[in-house]
């Protein structure tokens with residue numbers, strides 16, 4: 001089942017897509033359209049709906065925030081439909097030439113995406129007729145991820161930086177330290193609205209992001225303290241009375257888990273104490 005919904009906030013159109021093999025979707029992806037610019041292309045599983053719902057939009061450029069399959073599932077189809085250029089960060093452009101594989105669970109929920117070797121790397125700014133967006137690297141969730149910031153309107157297109165104030169699991173390879181650094185940098189900006197790719201914050205955006213940073217910082221500190229005392233990852237997990245969401249872990253084929261959050265901190269420390 002595919003469900004499509006939309007939101008309109010100021011000039012920004014958000015289109016929300018969810019797919020589930022059975023029953024009502026639990027996971028959603030937003031793509032945003034503003035002044036000829038389409039931000040991300042959604043998941044392959046909702047291809048038909050995404051193409052139909054964007055058919056009448058005057059898309060003259062596409063920007064990809066990062067290489068994950070729920071953002072890059074329809075690049076080629078959208079580019080062909082609108083005959084426009086596709087932009088992204090230098091790293092995203094490189095990764096998309098030969099993107100990493102995905103788990104069965106990701107394949108089930110989002111679908112895969114094809115390699116795409118025509119993302120034009122840009123940094124610093126992206127212009128539309130009426131707006132100037134600053135391109136801000138926000139590594140952590142993925143190394144290539146960037147946000148788009150429109151200072152006049154105080155809009156932040158935050159890709160997957162926020163998701164929620166509390167996070168219960170990480171993908172393998174995410175860096176919590178980088179996420180904290182990226183979040184700190186973003187909190188220095190003056191923004192009112194956070195167009196998150198999964199959970200837009202139209203009010204109190206900054207305090208929601210601040211809460212997330214407090215959560216990440218305190219988690220990092222607690223894990224670091226125990227790790228420095230010589231505890232193993234499992235002992236840290238137990239001492240902090242963390243509980244694994246086995247359903248999520250199972251659904252993601254082991255890719256998403258809470259133990260990954262502990263491991264992320266430990267590998268951040270080992271990389272650079």
Ligand SMILES: [Zn+2]
Nearest residue numbers: 066068141160
């Ligand atoms: Zn992502």
